[in-house]
Amino acid sequence: SKEILRVNNLVTEFWGEDHPTKAVDEVSFHVNEGEVLGIVGESGCGKSVTSMSVMRLIPEQAGGVTGGEILFDGKDILSMGKKEFSKIVGKDLTMIFQEPLSSLNPLLTCGYQIVESIRYHEKIGKKEAWAKAEQLLEMVGIPLPEKRVKEYPHQLSGGMRQRVMIAMAIACNPKLLIADEPTTALDVTIQAQILDILKKLQRERNMAVMFITHDMGVIADISDRVIVMYAGNVVEEAPVRQFFRNPLHPYTKGLLKAIPRPDTKKERLYMIEGTVPGPEEQYKMKGCKFCDRCEYALPRCREERPGMKDMGDGQKTACWLYAKD
Numbered sequence: 001s002k003e004i005l006r007v008n009n010l011v012t013e014f015w016g017e018d019h020p021t022k023a024v025d026e027v028s029f030h031v032n033e034g035e036v037l038g039i040v041g042e043s044g045c046g047k048s049v050t051s052m053s054v055m056r057l058i059p060e061q062a063g064g065v066t067g068g069e070i071l072f073d074g075k076d077i078l079s080m081g082k083k084e085f086s087k088i089v090g091k092d093l094t095m096i097f098q099e100p101l102s103s104l105n106p107l108l109t110c111g112y113q114i115v116e117s118i119r120y121h122e123k124i125g126k127k128e129a130w131a132k133a134e135q136l137l138e139m140v141g142i143p144l145p146e147k148r149v150k151e152y153p154h155q156l157s158g159g160m161r162q163r164v165m166i167a168m169a170i171a172c173n174p175k176l177l178i179a180d181e182p183t184t185a186l187d188v189t190i191q192a193q194i195l196d197i198l199k200k201l202q203r204e205r206n207m208a209v210m211f212i213t214h215d216m217g218v219i220a221d222i223s224d225r226v227i228v229m230y231a232g233n234v235v236e237e238a239p240v241r242q243f244f245r246n247p248l249h250p251y252t253k254g255l256l257k258a259i260p261r262p263d264t265k266k267e268r269l270y271m272i273e274g275t276v277p278g279p280e281e282q283y284k285m286k287g288c289k290f291c292d293r294c295e296y297a298l299p300r301c302r303e304e305r306p307g308m309k310d311m312g313d314g315q316k317t318a319c320w321l322y323a324k325d
């Protein structure tokens with residue numbers, strides 16, 4: 001199938017005081033049309049920075065993309081002018097965040113914000129756009145949409161605000177929706193509802209979704225394919241069944257062991273020992289960035305960084321345990 005997004009050797013750096021540090025370090029992956037790609041990893045592994053790079057949201061004073069390319073629908077996002085990019089973003093390429101309040105304007109009604117967004121991208125009259133806004137709210141399961149369109153974000157609950165964000169994000173039938181931990185801040189029941197709405201919309205519209213989460217249950221529920229990020233690198237890529245049945249990278253194995261089961265008490269939950277190295281530590285590392293936490297580490301692991309190796313059946317991993325040379 002056709003690729004809607006292709007990221008090749010992406011490097012995103014933050015400037016820092018003495019030298020820049022890489023939050024995303026030579027990352028490559030793709031998303032096919034109509035496919036859900038799950039991106040997992042602990043916080044600080046570069047998942048959000050990757051999506052912010054695709055959305056061109058890294059603030060210039062803080063950092064920027066310094067290497068690689070991002071192709072959306074075959075076009076190079078990074079070399080586009082602001083105007084050209086603004087025609088794509090919010091229409092064909094959209095994003096929902098963990099905290100919808102940060103992207104909704106508190107001074108404007110929910111309906112007005114959806115209407116503005118639709119009218120920016122489509123030639124459509126005001127009345128029609130308002131009707132469409134109501135339909136969209138209904139589609140994402142908001143009761144009494146004709147009343148809700150007139151309300152301000154602060155009048156809604158967290159779950160309802162996330163629904164408004166989703167309504168806005170799907171308003172112009174995007175080819176790719178990036179969802180960065182969209183349910184993490186919500187309580188469990190609401191999480192499940194939001195996930196069901198996203199799944200339903202994804203299927204109905206055959207929309208590609210890049211779903212970022214640290215929740216393996218969510219990954220199992222929604223993804224077709226999964227990539228695992230660790231300290232700015234992609235360390236494993238696999239179709240979802242393969243990912244759960246036959247994880248290869250020691251970090252992936254650790255993440256999967258850490259899934260809470262109904263029969264285990266929380267305090268007995270397995271944890272991968274240690275923490276993700278910070279930017280300064282990573283800057284000094286030559287080899288595999290997981291080496292300090294890895295029980296299989298070989299001398300070579302500290303000296304050389306492993307590249308992604310094709311393991312067959314759509315699975316790839318970056319680990320010296322699987323190198324044959």
Ligand code: SF4
Nearest residue numbers: 288291294301319320
């Ligand atoms: Fe562990 Fe070495 Fe593989 Fe890194 S490359 S995950 S340190 S075995």
Ligand code: MG
Nearest residue numbers: 043047048181
């Ligand atoms: Mg994040």
